[in-house]
Amino acid sequence: MARRLIPLFDRILIEKIVPPAKTNSGILLPEKTSKLNTGKVVAVGQGGRDRDGKLIPVHVKEGDTVLLPEYGGTEVKLADKEYHLYREDDILGTLHD
Numbered sequence: 598m599a600r601r602l603i604p605l606f607d608r609i610l611i612e613k614i615v616p617p618a619k620t621n622s623g624i625l626l627p628e629k630t631s632k633l634n635t636g637k638v639v640a641v642g643q644g645g646r647d648r649d650g651k652l653i654p655v656h657v658k659e660g661d662t663v664l665l666p667e668y669g670g671t672e673v674k675l676a677d678k679e680y681h682l683y684r685e686d687d688i689l690g691t692l693h694d
Contacts (some may be wrong), residue, residue, distance in 0.1 A: 602675060603643035607685040610679070611636035611663065611670070634665045635692060639680060642676055655685050664689040 604610050613636045640663045644654040658665060666689060670681035 601640070601681070602673065603640055604640050604682060607645040607653070608664075608683060609638055609655065609657060609683050609687040609688065610673070611665065611681050611683060612639050613665070613681060614662070624657045634667055635662055636664055636665050636681065647683075657685070657688060657691060662692045664692060 603612055613634075616645050638659050640660060641655050641657060644652050647653055665681075665683065666687055669687050670683045673682055675682045
């Protein structure tokens with residue numbers, strides 16, 4: 598049975614995107630190429646609450662590609678895969694093609 602983690606409140610479960618170390622033709626890429634710290638949103642909590650108890654929905658959705666801070670997040674391992682939990686406030690932005 599596969600487990601699925603559903604984040605609480607304004608937390609977001611992210612699978613980090615690892616840039617390829619070599620091209621399709623086998624050319625090795627240098628480690629110092631400019632890379633963005635990005636991830637794919639896997640699951641999203643329902644949102645936070647304001648002082649009056651009203652729900653403030655999360656602005657990202659499953660499948661979005663997001664820009665992450667260099668440090669932060671809580672590492673979570675599920676079924677031998679590594680994920681990270683972030684609060685919505687920690688997400689720097691979404692990336693679009």
